[in-house]
Amino acid sequence: MNGFNITYIMKLSLKTASCAAGILLAIAACAPSTSEQASQQNNASAPQQGGSSEQIVLALSNSEFDDGFDPTLGWGRYGSPLFQSTLLRRNSELGFENDLATNYSVSADGKVWTVTIRNDARFSDGTPVTAEDVAFTFNKAGESGGKTDVTVLQAAIATSPTTVELRLKQPQSTFINRLATLGIVPKHAHNANYGRNPIGSGPYKLVQWDEGQQLIAEVNPDYYGDVPQIQRLVFLLVEEDAAFAAAKAGQAQVASVPQTLAVQSIDNMKLYDVKSVDNRGIMFPFVPDTGKTTPDGAAIGNDVTADLAIRQAINYGIDRKALVDGILEGYGSPAYGPVTGLPWEQKDADIEDGQIDRAKQILAEGGWSDKNNDGVVEKNGQPAEFTILYKAGDSIRQALALSVAEQIKPLGIRANVEGKSWDEIEPRMHSNVVVFGWGSQDPTEVYNLYHSKSAQGDFNNAGYYADSKIDNMLDLAVGAPTQEEAIAFWKAAQWDGQSGFTTKGDAAWAWLVNLDHTYFVNTCLDIGTPQVEPHGHGWPITANIAEWKWTCN
Amino acid sequence: MQLDIASFILRKLFRLVLLLIAVAIFSFVLISFSPIDPIDAYVGADMLQISPEQREIIAQRWGLDQPMMTRFVLWLRQLASGNLGMSMIFNQPVSAVIGSRFQTSLQMLAIAWFLSGALGLAMGVLAGARAGSWLDRAIRFYAYTLASSPTFWVALLLLIVFSVSLKVTPICCATPPGVLARDVTFWQRLHHLILPAATLSIIGVANIALHTRQKLIEVLNSDYVLFARAQGESLVGVIRHHGLRNIILPALTLQFASLSELFGGSVLAEQVFSYPGLGKATVEAALRSDVPLLVGIVFFSALFVYTGNTIADLTYQIVDPRIRVGRSA
Numbered sequence: 001m002n003g004f005n006i007t008y009i010m011k012l013s014l015k016t017a018s019c020a021a022g023i024l025l026a027i028a029a030c031a032p033s034t035s036e037q038a039s040q041q042n043n044a045s046a047p048q049q050g051g052s053s054e055q056i057v058l059a060l061s062n063s064e065f066d067d068g069f070d071p072t073l074g075w076g077r078y079g080s081p082l083f084q085s086t087l088l089r090r091n092s093e094l095g096f097e098n099d100l101a102t103n104y105s106v107s108a109d110g111k112v113w114t115v116t117i118r119n120d121a122r123f124s125d126g127t128p129v130t131a132e133d134v135a136f137t138f139n140k141a142g143e144s145g146g147k148t149d150v151t152v153l154q155a156a157i158a159t160s161p162t163t164v165e166l167r168l169k170q171p172q173s174t175f176i177n178r179l180a181t182l183g184i185v186p187k188h189a190h191n192a193n194y195g196r197n198p199i200g201s202g203p204y205k206l207v208q209w210d211e212g213q214q215l216i217a218e219v220n221p222d223y224y225g226d227v228p229q230i231q232r233l234v235f236l237l238v239e240e241d242a243a244f245a246a247a248k249a250g251q252a253q254v255a256s257v258p259q260t261l262a263v264q265s266i267d268n269m270k271l272y273d274v275k276s277v278d279n280r281g282i283m284f285p286f287v288p289d290t291g292k293t294t295p296d297g298a299a300i301g302n303d304v305t306a307d308l309a310i311r312q313a314i315n316y317g318i319d320r321k322a323l324v325d326g327i328l329e330g331y332g333s334p335a336y337g338p339v340t341g342l343p344w345e346q347k348d349a350d351i352e353d354g355q356i357d358r359a360k361q362i363l364a365e366g367g368w369s370d371k372n373n374d375g376v377v378e379k380n381g382q383p384a385e386f387t388i389l390y391k392a393g394d395s396i397r398q399a400l401a402l403s404v405a406e407q408i409k410p411l412g413i414r415a416n417v418e419g420k421s422w423d424e425i426e427p428r429m430h431s432n433v434v435v436f437g438w439g440s441q442d443p444t445e446v447y448n449l450y451h452s453k454s455a456q457g458d459f460n461n462a463g464y465y466a467d468s469k470i471d472n473m474l475d476l477a478v479g480a481p482t483q484e485e486a487i488a489f490w491k492a493a494q495w496d497g498q499s500g501f502t503t504k505g506d507a508a509w510a511w512l513v514n515l516d517h518t519y520f521v522n523t524c525l526d527i528g529t530p531q532v533e534p535h536g537h538g539w540p541i542t543a544n545i546a547e548w549k550w551t552c553n
Numbered sequence: 554m555q556l557d558i559a560s561f562i563l564r565k566l567f568r569l570v571l572l573l574i575a576v577a578i579f580s581f582v583l584i585s586f587s588p589i590d591p592i593d594a595y596v597g598a599d600m601l602q603i604s605p606e607q608r609e610i611i612a613q614r615w616g617l618d619q620p621m622m623t624r625f626v627l628w629l630r631q632l633a634s635g636n637l638g639m640s641m642i643f644n645q646p647v648s649a650v651i652g653s654r655f656q657t658s659l660q661m662l663a664i665a666w667f668l669s670g671a672l673g674l675a676m677g678v679l680a681g682a683r684a685g686s687w688l689d690r691a692i693r694f695y696a697y698t699l700a701s702s703p704t705f706w707v708a709l710l711l712l713i714v715f716s717v718s719l720k721v722t723p724i725c726c727a728t729p730p731g732v733l734a735r736d737v738t739f740w741q742r743l744h745h746l747i748l749p750a751a752t753l754s755i756i757g758v759a760n761i762a763l764h765t766r767q768k769l770i771e772v773l774n775s776d777y778v779l780f781a782r783a784q785g786e787s788l789v790g791v792i793r794h795h796g797l798r799n800i801i802l803p804a805l806t807l808q809f810a811s812l813s814e815l816f817g818g819s820v821l822a823e824q825v826f827s828y829p830g831l832g833k834a835t836v837e838a839a840l841r842s843d844v845p846l847l848v849g850i851v852f853f854s855a856l857f858v859y860t861g862n863t864i865a866d867l868t869y870q871i872v873d874p875r876i877r878v879g880r881s882a
Contacts, residue, residue, distance in 0.1 A: 057730050066837070067644035077599065145614030147599055151606040195644055208733055211643070211653070212829030213726045216733070234731040238827050245717065245724050252730075423588030438601055448601040459593075459600050535598045 051253035051522055053550035055232040059243035059252040060538035065215060068195020069206065071183035072140040074147025075195070078441065079539040080546065082217055082233075083124075084183025084200030085225075087115055087134070088176070090543070092529040094343055094441060096180055096483075099225075100129065100201065102162075104179070110171025110481030115179070116163050121224045123186045124205045131158035136187035138166060138178075149444075150178055171479050173486035177442040203228050203546035213237055228546045240537075244520075253522035256538040259331040259396075262518035270523050273516040274541065276533035277342055277439035279335045280400055281511035282388060284311050285431055286465040294457025299431040300464055304386045307379070309366020310413065311507035316351065317359035317411045318404060323513050327399040331518050335511035337494050337502045341532040344443055344487045346494035349502035359411050370412050377412035385414040389428060390435040392419035397435045400512055429462045436462075439514070439535035443490050447474045450493065450501045450508065465508040469499050517541070524552035565863050569856070576855045577629070580848045585621040591641060591842035592617065615641050628845070637852070638845035642837060647849035650834060655853070657727055658823070658830030660742070662815055664750040669757025669815075670808045676758060677765025677800070682792060684770050692762060700759035704818045708752045708825035715748060722748050725827035749822045753815055760814075761807050768800045801872060809865035813858040 051057065069075045071084050087101040098104075104115040121129040138156035141148050152175060154167040168175060189199045198206055203225065204217040215235040219228055236246060240258050247255035247266055255269075262271055285302035292300045304310055320334035333340065336350045363369075368377040368384060377384045388405060390397040398419055405415035415433070425434060436459075438445055448454045451474045452466035470493050477489035494500050501508045517537045521527055526549040533540040592611050596603050603611075612618045616627065631638055637647035680692040699707070715722040723729070727745050728737045769792070772778060778791055786794075820832035827833075831850065838846040869876050 055731060066642050070644075073644065074599075143610070145607075145610040145612075147596055147603070149603050149607040151604055151610070210726075210728065210734070210829065212833055213728065213827070214730055216731065232731070236726070236730050238725055242725050242827060246730075249720070249724065251724075422593075426588075438598070440599075440602055442602055445601040456605065 050250065051524065051550070052552075053229055053231060055234060056230055056253040056522070056525065056548075056550070057234045057236060057246075057251060058254040058542075059236040059238055059246045060254070060256045060541065061238060061240045061243050065209065065211070065237065069198040069209075070144075070146070070190075070195035071181075071185060072137060072144045072146060072148070072190075073195065075198075076183045077148060077181050078534050078536065079542040080544070081181075081183035081200070081202055082204045082542070082545070083198040083202045083206055083220075084185060085121070085202045086180055086183055087117065088180040090180055090441065090531060092531055092544070094531060096176060100134075100184060101179070106481045108481070110173075110479070111168050113166040113168070113175065113179075114159075114163065115166065118224065119162050121201045122222045123189070123199050123201050124220050124222060125186070125189060125199050126222070127186060127188065129184060129186075129201050130161050131164040132161075133187050134158065134164045134184055136190070137182060137184045138164075140185070140190065141178075141182055148178065148182060150175075150182070171481055173478060173480040173483050174442055174444045174447075176483050177444070204233060207232075223546075225546065229549050230545075233545070247520045253525055254527070254541070255520045256541065257518055257520060258537075259328045259515065259518055262331050263329050266520050268523055269520040272519045272521050272527070272530065273331050274519065274530040274533055275333065275341055276515055276517045276535075276537075276540075277338075277340055277441070278437065278515045278517065278533065278535045278537065279338055279340065279439045279511060280397065280435060280437045280513050280515070281335060281338070281509045282314075282401075282404060283429075283434050283436050283463045283509050284507075285433070286463045286506075286508055289431060294430060296427070296457055298427040298429075298457060302386060302431050302433075303382055304384055305433060305463075307366060307368075308507065309362050309368060310384060311510070312503060313359040313362045313366075313411055314404075314408050314413065315503040315507050315510045316353055316355050316362065318407050318510060318512065319354035320512060321354070322407075323400060323403055327396060327403065328513060328515060331516040332513045333516070335514045337511055338438060338446060338449060338509070339443070339490075339494075340514045342441065342443075344446075344490035346491040346500070346502070348497075349495035349500060349504065351503045356410055363411060363413075368412070375409075375412060376414045383414070384412060385416070386433050387416045387418055388433045388435065389418055389420055389425050391425065392421055396515070397437070401435050404510075404512070429459075430457070430464060434462065437535060441531075441534050443477070443486070446490060446493065447478055450474060463508060465501065465506070467499070467501070467506055470501050470506070524550055526551050565866075569859055572855060572859060573852060576851055577632075577848060578625075580851050581621065581625050581628075581844075584842070584844050584847065587842055589840070589842040591615065591844070594841040595641065624844075628848070637849045640838070640846040640849075641843045642841050642846065643834075643843075647845050650846060651831065651849055651853050654829065654831040654834045657828070658819055658832065661746045661750045661753070661828065661830065662819060664746065665753035665757060665819075666808075666812070666815055668750070668754035669811065670761060670804075672754065673758035673761025673808075674765055674800075674804050676762040677804070678769060678792065678796070680762065681766040681769025681773065681796075681800075682788060684766070684773075689766075692766070696759040696762045699756050700763070702756065704752060704756060704821040705825055707756060708749070708822050711748050711752055712825060727828055727830075746828070749819075749826045749828050752822045752825075753818050756818065757811055757815060760811065761804060764807055765800050765804050768803050769796050772796050772799045802869060805868055805872065806865055809861045809868075812861035813854075816854050816857065 067073060069083055071081055075081060085100050087099060088096045089099040091097050100117050100121055101115050102118050104113060106113050117131060117134060123129060135156040135158040138150060138153055142150045142153050152168050152172045154169050157165045159165055183200060186199055203220055203223045205220040207216040207218050209215050214237060217233045219231050236252060243255040244257045244261050246252040247269060284305040287301040288303045288306040289301035294300060324330060324332040324334060339345045363377055368379045370377045388401045390401040401417045405417050408415060448460040450461060450465055450470055452471050455461040455464045473489050473493035477486045480486035494502050495504055499505045517533050519541055528544050528547050530541060531543050592608055616624055628638060640647050640650050643650050676692050680689040683689050716724045723745050729741055772795060778795055781791055820835055823830045823832035824836060835850050838850060
């Protein structure tokens, strides 16, 4: 009850904040739109208003393009690589389909991936795509030092014009994600300037990139797949509030907007709220404070959150639905683990939350009680009090931190909330509770969140969670030869009936919500079925952009 | 005379070199204290998918595995051969980044600079000539208000009024969306830089107007003006023959000194209008710890401001015969 009230208050104050602080937001969200009609006339001079199958304008906030369009440096990790094509691709259910590849197989020991590719694919300069180019791309990505991680690759070798062998140092089931995200570059045309002059076999080719402003792409007539219907794409590189303004002014046909603006309506545009695994949760330091420090000298451990009863009680006590409704305007879903909606999600790990009595019972059984009647429970003289840190300036994280603190107060747990910048949070994040947001279509993230070996004093497993059973499961999952075989292990690590890192097991985190990614899309534009999107609101919507259709004349 | 100018320029150049060395050292020292980890900033939300091995490869690519001292020496050596290095976030030579971004900023800065100079001088003269009148009060009120307004706030106000409510100016960027570079007309460019340039000049006039006003009042209260008025010279005549000559020097100094403020202001204005100039690149470089780019921009702006001040020094000698180089007064 109390929780609901506070989130309602948060909702109100968030609204006022968006009116007062973000000025552009304010204009869009609060000012009555009086001169809408006049604007249409005034904008008549601007070219190509309204969109058509000839051209659409997309305002997706992101900074994806800063270093160009070179897949070996990480371009195309999510969303569409536009200018290049990948060996495999993810469908709307996040299963893998052949794209450039016609077949692939993994050796029994999991160390050799043999991929055959189609022979009719051509780069936009007319030369055919060969196994040599594929091998070059993987080898290059291994040494370039970009945002794509193929460090497990020993060598990629073309064994025939259409067959390539990817030899790994050790088996890695998650390697399939590289096959689906690494766009193939032409060996003969790849150099230091490639990122600004991408040549590839993708559905579109680059026409113009005005850095920091816009990206213009046109259909690649040589594309081997179904040629996209939309001839020309213009991406405006603007922030979320400017994207909303552009949509409102009729200048953009697709705009990514923050959840707080999704309640608005725009003429001729439809709101898509796309499910995502863009999660938010609070991380608990798992070990007690024994004076140990990280290599950088940061303290590790927290005596309160090291107690299983505290972590489980918080997980059961929080009302996630209230958080979704109050803070995200309903554009979100409860999160019980880090992989909601993905094929390797363990549904059995979900719990019924918002149970204050059950949470109190867990605390009592764990030895926590309020002996001095100050409203805070104690155990062995240690009061149940800790600090929740969140990234200052992020209104959603702030609201989550404050609401959680309010929701767990009735349990007798006192949480002090502090907003700090990341560089202030980093030295404190191994000994304090922190609001984090992650979410990836690649389960490697789960390994790095929970494996005891990942805890090295940085963001990977910041709470120093350690459970040998879970370590074992995660090792089995990564070491499995294929993703299908790995899924059972990923699920077991979450909860296998006896143990797991989710609430019923070790409750290493209290996952709170998954954000829906909200987009305004012109009613004439059919964007198909969007995937469950990863962390990062904007570019992921382009994953199936080659299939988009303009349905009006 | 020729020789004097040569030695003047040589001295100036020598000071410039010293300045740049100091700027380089300070920038490197400051950045080495920055808490922002460039690899974290680069990897961003994909942090949990990048293994420690991959982080090492990234660090090697950028030379971040070397200690700061070594990096500084390597950078100096590069600089000696005229190479400012590679920008980490744009994956492009620093000189290319600065070149293309400055080109975009230049038109905006030039317009703002001329407007604020000309308008500021005019307003200052008007206020000074009619000191105490309602016109003077109005101009002073405007100048004091604007001199104490933050640039980004003025920028946001203009954006709300002209772009969002009246919709006569664009919301962002330097060119209209979807138009190829070769098809962008001069008017479209102008249309997009009106608001950022107006922001900077609206604020820029305040300083020059107030100083000019003060100086003109001093001149008008002098004995020689009293004498001229006694001989029947009109107010306009006094200002033309005596006033302007006296106020032009401080105005020039301020005008060239304002280059640094203009440069600083452009960082904020460009951010608000998503105008992809040098100011925006500066913010990116600092927020993501792109050392080569940041030092390159600091270098460039030091050069820019220094050149401005030197030009001011040189123009004194053209404008005022009393302070020509080499002449003892």
